[in-house]
Structure formats: structure tokens, C-alpha cells
Amino acid sequence: MADGGRGVRGSSVAVLCLLLLVALTGCGGGTDTAALRADVQRVLDRRAAALLDRDATGYAATGTRTGFDRVAEVPLAGWTYRVTGVRRTGSAVTADVDLRYRLTGYDAGALGARRTVRLARADGTWRVTADRPAPKAPRQPWDQGTVQVVRGAHSLVLGVGRTDAALRAYAGLADRAVPAVTAAWDGDWPRRVVVIVPRSLAAMAELLGSPASSYQGIAAVTTGETGAAGDAPADRIVVNPEAYGLLGTVGKQVVLTHETTHVATRAHTGAATPLWLSEGYADWVGYRGTGRAPAQVAPELARAVAEGRVPDALPADDDFRFTGDADELARAYEGGWTACRLIAEEWGEDRLDAFYRAVGAHGRRDGAVADAMRRVLGTTPEEFTLRWQDHLRTEFS
Known part of the structure; x- marks a missing residue:
């Protein structure tokens, strides 16, 4: 009985030691991962600094210099890496990295890109061997x-x-x-x-x-x-x-x-802005001052109207999706252009700009166009659509 008791106590001590070992190993593993991540971050920080300083030698000291040569002419105001995860296999590491960079004179904020960076250890130092887009990232x-x-x-x-x-x-x-x-x-x-x-x-x-x-x-x-x-x-x-x-x-x-x-x-284009307005306005500006006649700018819509196929409504967002029917897509863009042109001619270019901003400032799609038409143009979507259809008949019949 006494021997059995000692056996139980011995097993308990062994289990306790095992649990402690597992706990310590777990903590050690977490510490090792954190330390590895910090090591990789330091390498990438040096790499980013060398790139911004145009220091080819310093960049090469961190690993492959292919990236340095490829962006040598690009005016960079910022370039930073943030390591979000690391995985080690022997003497190699794969790091998940968020790259953020800015172009001098063009970017007020940083553009982000997800990257997969691989490093190898040699002579006690980690060096970058590859820097590629993360899976499914552009x-x-x-x-x-x-x-x-x-x-x-x-x-x-x-x-x-x-x-x-x-x-x-x-x-x-x-x-x-x-x-x-x-x-x-x-x-x-x-x-x-x-x-x-x-x-x-x-x-x-x-x-x-x-x-x-x-x-x-x-x-x-x-x-x-x-x-x-x-x-x-x-x-x-x-x-x-x-x-x-x-x-x-x-x-x-x-x-x-x-x-x-x-x-x-862009700052005035939001979820409330229909594509007929954003694309139509961009086309209106694009063709403004070119001297092109309406039938030259909107040939597919002109053909449809001449054949008696006047659109029932302004183009829907789905009409701007390329589904293989190039003529249908063209009519959507042309419909947006003619609507914006109508506003510019009948209400004035300033009102067109104000209408665009008013629609974009609306909190949601529902009611955005109707509210902006009422406040800026003094009309309703139904009245505007009828006026637009008459405009098309006048232009293209």
C-alpha cells in the first residue's frame, strides 16, 4: 500500500513536470516567434531605409537587390514594411508583410500592398531572398x-x-x-x-x-x-x-x-452615385470642347433612337457591366453622356457640378438622385426622364 502511494505521488510529480515543460515550451515557442518576427522587421526596416536613401550597398546587405534596381527611377516619399506573421522552416523564413508607399508630390496618404517575403539565414544574419505579391494580391x-x-x-x-x-x-x-x-x-x-x-x-x-x-x-x-x-x-x-x-x-x-x-x-463620388452620372459626367468632360457632334459621340444610341428604340429609363448600374454585348455597353455610356449634356445645356454647367456633388453627398442610394434633382434642378426623376427622352428624339431621330 505504501509502495502504491509512492507510485501515485511519483506519477503526479512526473505529470506536473510534464505540464510545466509543455507550458514553458509554449512560452518559449511564443517568445521565439516574437523574436524572429522582430528580427525580420529589423531587416526590412533597414531595407526600406536603404531604398529611400538610394543606398545600393546598404540595400544589398539586406539581401537581393532586384527590387532596388526596378524602382530606382520612381520618386518615393515613403516606403515601409510591417511584418504581420512569420513561419520558419529550418534556415528559411516566410513572412507576411504589409508594404505601404507614397509617391513624391502625388500621394498625401500611403498606398498599401500585401507581400510575401522570404528570407534565409547565413553567417548569423537574415537576408531577403524573394519579395513577391501575397497570394491573390495584385x-x-x-x-x-x-x-x-x-x-x-x-x-x-x-x-x-x-x-x-x-x-x-x-x-x-x-x-x-x-x-x-x-x-x-x-x-x-x-x-x-x-x-x-x-x-x-x-x-x-x-x-x-x-x-x-x-x-x-x-x-x-x-x-x-x-x-x-x-x-x-x-x-x-x-x-x-x-x-x-x-x-x-x-x-x-x-x-x-x-x-x-x-x-x-473621387471625393464627391460615393455609394449614392449611379454609374450613369459618374460615367456620363466623365464622358461629358472628356468630349467637352472636342467639337464632336452628338451622333459621333453616341452612335449606338443614335442608331437605336432612329429605329424607334428610345430607352425606357436612364441606364442602370448593371448596364455598365461588360457581358459580351459591346453595343449595349456603349449605349449605357452614351445614355449617361446625353443625360449630363442635357443638364449642362438646359440648367448650366455649374448646376451639373452642383447636382453631381449633391448626389454623392447623400447618405444612401435610395432617394439620392430624386433629392438632388428636386433641390438643384427643380425637377423630379420622372420629369427628367421624359425630358431626356424628348432630347434624344430631337438629337437622333
Whole structure:
């Protein structure tokens, strides 16, 4: 009996020791992970500082210098890494990292990008061996090659695999777009744009994190958060060089002016803003002053009206989705353009701007257009639609 008691006590002591060991090991593991994360953070802090200082030697001391060479021409006002997680396998580490960077003279706030950074340990030091986009995260221009930079009077053009002459042509178009937008839009905006010109449609899609089929036939898009203002990063106009290259001189200018309009109106474009207004307004600014006749600007809508197919209502948001029917999509954009043109001609350009702001300032989609039409234009959506339909018949019948 006594021996059995000693056996029980011995087992209890053994279990207690085992539990203590597990607890200590757990704490040790957590401490090791925290220490590893801190080590990786220090390496990336040195790497970021060297990049901003244009210190090639200091950057190379932290690992591969491929990234340094690829952004050598990019004007950077900020570049920071924040390690959010680490996983160690032997002498290698994989880190989840949030990169935030700012372009000098263009970004009041930092643009974010999720990255996966791999490091290897040699001679007691961690060094970066690879820095790539995180799974499912969009690529950045320097992930696709060395970034070429052209500075315009009102623009910064970043290109990969493009000639200097081609990028200067984009800068020239953007520099003409900025004053054209300023002449139309009476709101405050930075009056400068960032244009990114990748190698191809596929490369454009990588930058936007979507399938290439989403942008087939679309010459350019503008990225950015609607309603963003203050310290938000500048919007990026991302060009589809394949579709853009098919346009004539006027078409290229219209596209850049259209996208620049989205940059200018971003802070006043919100969830309450219908696409017929945001896209129609951007087209109205784009074609303003070109001298193009309505039937030239809106050929698909003109054809439909001439055939007796006057739209029953202003374009819905779903009409702006590319579903394979290019004519239907064209009619949606043309419908928005004609509606905004009608407001500018009948109520005045100042009222058009005020209407745009009033809709965007509404807290929700329901009632936004009706409320803005009543307060700014003195009409109702039903009355406006009838007036718009009559306008289409007059223009295109």
C-alpha cells in the first residue's frame, strides 16, 4: 500500500513536470516567434531605409537587390514594411508583410500592398531572398520589370517595357487632360495624375488583380476609393495599351480626360452615385470642347433612337457591366453622356457640378438622385426622364 502511494505521488510529480515543460515550451515557442518576427522587421526596416536613401550597398546587405534596381527611377516619399506573421522552416523564413508607399508630390496618404517575403539565414544574419505579391494580391509595377518614369507638368507616368517616346506621349495627353478637367469641374482637387502603362492587357489585369477578360476592349481604368479625400493616396490611371493603341488622337485624349475626371471627382463620388452620372459626367468632360457632334459621340444610341428604340429609363448600374454585348455597353455610356449634356445645356454647367456633388453627398442610394434633382434642378426623376427622352428624339431621330 505504501509502495502504491509512492507510485501515485511519483506519477503526479512526473505529470506536473510534464505540464510545466509543455507550458514553458509554449512560452518559449511564443517568445521565439516574437523574436524572429522582430528580427525580420529589423531587416526590412533597414531595407526600406536603404531604398529611400538610394543606398545600393546598404540595400544589398539586406539581401537581393532586384527590387532596388526596378524602382530606382520612381520618386518615393515613403516606403515601409510591417511584418504581420512569420513561419520558419529550418534556415528559411516566410513572412507576411504589409508594404505601404507614397509617391513624391502625388500621394498625401500611403498606398498599401500585401507581400510575401522570404528570407534565409547565413553567417548569423537574415537576408531577403524573394519579395513577391501575397497570394491573390495584385502585382505592383516593379513586379513586372524595371519601372520607367516620365514626369509631365501635371502628371507622373510609370511604364514597364515601354519606350521613352511612348511614355512622353502619355504624359502629354495627361497634361492636357488636367486643365481640361479643371475648366469643367469647379471642385477642389490635386490637379495632377499618376498614369501607369504596363506591357499588355494581361499585365494590366495583374496590376488590378482581376482576369484579363474583365478589361478586354477597355482602354483605361481608374483605381481609387470612392469618397476618398484628405490623406488618401492618389488614384492611378491604369492603361490597357492594346485597346488604347487602337484609338485615334481624339479618342486617346478623351480617354485620358475621362479617367482624369474620375480622379478629380473621387471625393464627391460615393455609394449614392449611379454609374450613369459618374460615367456620363466623365464622358461629358472628356468630349467637352472636342467639337464632336452628338451622333459621333453616341452612335449606338443614335442608331437605336432612329429605329424607334428610345430607352425606357436612364441606364442602370448593371448596364455598365461588360457581358459580351459591346453595343449595349456603349449605349449605357452614351445614355449617361446625353443625360449630363442635357443638364449642362438646359440648367448650366455649374448646376451639373452642383447636382453631381449633391448626389454623392447623400447618405444612401435610395432617394439620392430624386433629392438632388428636386433641390438643384427643380425637377423630379420622372420629369427628367421624359425630358431626356424628348432630347434624344430631337438629337437622333
